[in-house]
Amino acid sequence: MSTTLLMVSDHVVALLSGVAWFAAGVTLALRRVRTALAALVAAVLVTLVRMVTVALLAGRGWWFVQEKVLLGLPLLGAAATGAVLLAGPRLLAARRGRGDGGSAAGVVAVLTAAYAALAGFVVTFVGGYPLTPSTALITIALVCAAALLTARVVATPAGSAAEAGVAQVPEGRREIPRRRFVAWTGGAVVATAAGAGTGLSLLPTPSTALGGGPGLSSPATVSLAGLRFSGSPAPGGAVRRHVLTAKKATVRLPSGREIDAWTYNGEVPGPAITAVQGDLIEVRLRNADIEDGVTLHWHGYDVPCGDDGAPGVTQMAVGPGADFVYRFRADQAGTYWYHTHHASHVGVHKGLYGTLVVRPRDGTGAGDQSPAQRMDLTLPVHTFEGSVVIAGRDGRTVHDASPGEPVRLRLINTDSVPHRIVLAGTPFRVAAVDGRDLNGPGEVADVSLHLAAGGRCDLVFVMPYTLVALVVDDERDGGLLLRPHADAGDARVEDTSGLPELDLLGYGAPAAVPFDARKADRHFTMVLDRGVAMVDGRPAYAQTVNGRGHPSIPDQLVAEDDIVRFTVVNRSLETHPWHLHGHAVLILSRDGTPATGSPLWVDTFDVRPGETWEVAFRAANPGIWMNHCHNLPHAHQGMMLRLRYDGVTTPFGGSHGASPGHGATT
Numbered sequence: 001m002s003t004t005l006l007m008v009s010d011h012v013v014a015l016l017s018g019v020a021w022f023a024a025g026v027t028l029a030l031r032r033v034r035t036a037l038a039a040l041v042a043a044v045l046v047t048l049v050r051m052v053t054v055a056l057l058a059g060r061g062w063w064f065v066q067e068k069v070l071l072g073l074p075l076l077g078a079a080a081t082g083a084v085l086l087a088g089p090r091l092l093a094a095r096r097g098r099g100d101g102g103s104a105a106g107v108v109a110v111l112t113a114a115y116a117a118l119a120g121f122v123v124t125f126v127g128g129y130p131l132t133p134s135t136a137l138i139t140i141a142l143v144c145a146a147a148l149l150t151a152r153v154v155a156t157p158a159g160s161a162a163e164a165g166v167a168q169v170p171e172g173r174r175e176i177p178r179r180r181f182v183a184w185t186g187g188a189v190v191a192t193a194a195g196a197g198t199g200l201s202l203l204p205t206p207s208t209a210l211g212g213g214p215g216l217s218s219p220a221t222v223s224l225a226g227l228r229f230s231g232s233p234a235p236g237g238a239v240r241r242h243v244l245t246a247k248k249a250t251v252r253l254p255s256g257r258e259i260d261a262w263t264y265n266g267e268v269p270g271p272a273i274t275a276v277q278g279d280l281i282e283v284r285l286r287n288a289d290i291e292d293g294v295t296l297h298w299h300g301y302d303v304p305c306g307d308d309g310a311p312g313v314t315q316m317a318v319g320p321g322a323d324f325v326y327r328f329r330a331d332q333a334g335t336y337w338y339h340t341h342h343a344s345h346v347g348v349h350k351g352l353y354g355t356l357v358v359r360p361r362d363g364t365g366a367g368d369q370s371p372a373q374r375m376d377l378t379l380p381v382h383t384f385e386g387s388v389v390i391a392g393r394d395g396r397t398v399h400d401a402s403p404g405e406p407v408r409l410r411l412i413n414t415d416s417v418p419h420r421i422v423l424a425g426t427p428f429r430v431a432a433v434d435g436r437d438l439n440g441p442g443e444v445a446d447v448s449l450h451l452a453a454g455g456r457c458d459l460v461f462v463m464p465y466t467l468v469a470l471v472v473d474d475e476r477d478g479g480l481l482l483r484p485h486a487d488a489g490d491a492r493v494e495d496t497s498g499l500p501e502l503d504l505l506g507y508g509a510p511a512a513v514p515f516d517a518r519k520a521d522r523h524f525t526m527v528l529d530r531g532v533a534m535v536d537g538r539p540a541y542a543q544t545v546n547g548r549g550h551p552s553i554p555d556q557l558v559a560e561d562d563i564v565r566f567t568v569v570n571r572s573l574e575t576h577p578w579h580l581h582g583h584a585v586l587i588l589s590r591d592g593t594p595a596t597g598s599p600l601w602v603d604t605f606d607v608r609p610g611e612t613w614e615v616a617f618r619a620a621n622p623g624i625w626m627n628h629c630h631n632l633p634h635a636h637q638g639m640m641l642r643l644r645y646d647g648v649t650t651p652f653g654g655s656h657g658a659s660p661g662h663g664a665t666t
């Protein structure tokens with residue numbers, strides 16, 4: 001059973017147990033003996049099933065069950081035991097005709113079990129991982145308070161003494177003081193627990209996670225403002241200058257449809273930036289009329305940190321009328337893209353993105369095809385108002401290709417959700433993932449590729465004498481058609497929805513990697529979930545990392561040359577494309593199964609619900625780097641933190657998304 005299915009089953013069983021305990025409590029209060037007994041039995045059985053689902057889930061990782069094992073189940077177990085002991089015997093007796101089955105104490109105990117079941121369910125969704133002492137205390141206080149309130153409502157002065165088995169005495173002599181004592185004591189316990197829980201939640205939390213490595217030690221500090229590229233192109237390299245002006249524009253798609261876009265230079269996607277390895281890229285970003293401000297982030301490109309385009313961290317956002325110059329050497333060949341990183345959940349979605357392709361200087365690494373005689377298409381996939389637009393074209397695009405011609409398709413997912421990519425009509429190789437060449441990629445056919453948000457893959461093949469179709473999300477009327485000649489016949493695309501997904505963790509041939517990931521200097525675990533957390537100073541139902549939202553998630557501290565290992569766990573029911581700036585990470589394993597194919601270096605990896613990924617990298621690019629979910633609305637809702645090198649400081653505030661600055665030209 002998949003972890004997702006287990007998580008969903010556990011949620012369902014948790015909810016059912018709450019319903020069953022409530023049903024038992026209410027029917028008991030109404031003295032419906034048979035129904036109450038049946039509901040009580042059902043509640044006990046569902047609670048036992050719950051224990052099984054939690055035990056199974058625990059086998060997938062402590063992260064998935066911590067709050068259930070430490071709080072939800074003990075609370076429910078204690079309340080359920082009390083409920084069975086108090087209500088069970090009387091119900092059984094009533095079934096045999098003795099008494100009416102009910103007692104105030106029994107009703108209170110059964111309803112308390114219901115509150116405990118409900119509390120455990122809510123804590124999973126609101127608090128998540130890790131369970132804090134504060135959450136535990138507040139939860140216990142709430143359940144006890146609900147029990148006390150119920151006792152007040154249910155207990156009738158005359159009946160309860162007899163029902164609870166207390167010796168009947170004239171009212172006012174023993175019973176009233178005893179009940180008062182219980183109420184006062186209970187109230188004091190509740191108030192203490194609630195107070196302590198609230199107090200603990202207000203304590204300051206560490207602002208830095210060390211991942212098992214040493215703390216801040218560097219005496220010298222380097223400002224991010226100084227971590228800019230100041231060199232020249234490699235020998236023989238050119239300087240490639242661009243001016244990108246961010247502005248609003250109405251863009252007309254080939255179908256005639258018009259979209260109100262935010263653009264670079266009025267185009268969607270923005271101007272394609274291309275270079276040859278070793279060239280110097282210099283881009284002046286201007287902002288014409290994007291009030292929120294803009295930046296340029298070079299997705300997947302390991303630029304110097306000062307050129308990374310993270311507003312509030314590596315620069316101030318560029319406001320209307322201002323500009324900023326980015327400069328870096330194109331040392332990495334491959335397929336990349338750029339986009340705004342300011343209010344990117346809006347800006348990128350509306351069109352502030354473009355492609356960056358760097359071809360190798362010596363002609364190798366580009367699928368052993370010389371540029372002169374190959375078809376090389378860069379295909380950013382973006383969704384505008386529900387329509388998939390590939391390289392700025394909606395509907396189906398047809399290209400003529402000569403049989404025997406080598407073809408390279410560079411797919412870029414510029415959306416916030418994954419796309420399913422199928423290449424039909426030819427065997428092909430996945431030559432590169434996230435711009436980095438794979439080792440020994442074998443020929444595959446009739447498979448689909450899962451392209452994470454922000455991710456890229458380069459597909460290479462030799463054009464056959466028949467049609468080749470690129471199908472996105474199994475949409476047979478869209479995509480791309482490569483035609484060997486004008487009358488190539490039927491352009492109908494077969495149904496691709498049943499094709500299996502190619503698992504890149506087992507694709508290609510193994511090769512040596514530059515470090516031993518087992519000897520990591522630092523290890524950080526990021527558990528991704530939803531919960532109530534502070535985001536930008538406001539409480540929100542946030543997308544969280546370890547129970548917190550940006551900017552309250554501790555920075556991850558690293559030192560230069562550290563081998564850093566990440567464990568990324570997805571406890572939620574949504575996919576999270578994890579993206580670290582400034583570094584590619586090596587995939588080590590998914591759900592405990594090691595990667596066995598080509599070394600897989602990526603800058604974005606999709607952590608699907610219930611999955612646990614292990615990745616590693618060498619900290620070789622000093623700076624303060626955003627480390628976040630590339631589902632951009634998720635990042636905006638808190639799922640974003642910083643990886644900070646020891647000794648590096650920022651003059652820009654340090655919290656992502658600071659308001660636009662002016663005239664920050666360099």
Ligand SMILES: [Cu+2]
Pocket residue numbers: 543575576577629630631634635639
């Ligand atoms: Cu996400």
